[in-house]
Amino acid sequence: MRSRLVVGNWKMHGSIESVTSLLAELQAATSEFPKGSEVGVCPTFVHLPMVREQLASSAIRIGAQNANAQEQGAFTGEVSAQMLAEFGVHYVLVGHSERRQLFAESDATVAEKFLAVQASGMTPILCLGETLEQRERGETDTVVLAQLDAVIRVSGIAAFAKAVVAYEPIWAIGTGRTASPEQAQAVHKSLRQHVAAQDEEIAAGLRLLYGGSVKAANAAELFAQPDIDGGLVGGASLQANEFIAICRTAD
DSSP, X not given: OOOOEEEEEOOSOOOHHHHHHHHHHHHHHGGGSOTTOEEEEEOOGGGHHHHHHHTTTOSOEEEESOOBSSSSSSOTTOOBHHHHHHTTOOEEEESOHHHHHXXXXXXXXXXXXXXXXXXXXXXXXXXXXXXXXXXXXXXXXHHHHHHHHHHHHHHOGGGXXXXXXXXXXXXXXXXXXXXXXXXXXXXXXXXXXXXXXXOHHHHHXXXXXXXXXXXXXXXXXXXXXXXXXXXXXXXXXXXXXXXXXXXXTOO
16 A cells, blocks of 8 residues: 655745744654654755754655756756765655746756666655646646656656656646646546556556645645545645644545
């Protein structure tokens, strides 16, 4: 049976004071989280050392928001997957829509990062999603499955035995709009069936997360869908009470 996973993506938010306070509240609430579920947080790079120290005795996983595919080199401002692994990072987001849209990351770049994260012993969370215009044209499955296939072609299907996939409709990220449970489930089902066509066992064990304005008010209904195994949470993960409430529903 697939374990539940809830990951908070802090994006470019946080200060020493706010991170310390948020983590303290999350740690105090871990006993309230469903047994067998996982919780993770993805801070900024600069906060990773303090997050690692504060979570040293905690079951909360540490994630990163990005990684460069190269091991080292003259890439000013970049951080390699190997560097992240040295700081105890377990999950790394790859292909988030903000990286694709704002920083022009191509499917090929995302695939390279996916491989680099796995090669460094970490678990990639591959993010997929369509724009509002693409959804309105009925292209959701075409777009999302093409993004998935771009990685499968490079990594092979077996790599997804050690990966997580997050469906994040771009039109629902940070907008307050959320895909209905039925809309989200339909895409998650398509993703699982697509993987199953190549390997049923991997598809059955692949954790699929939903992201896109997930909050305490809608988490339980989303997570109740048969192919949704948890959430990738944005803004709500910066509010301790809200994020804790979401994590409580992951049973």
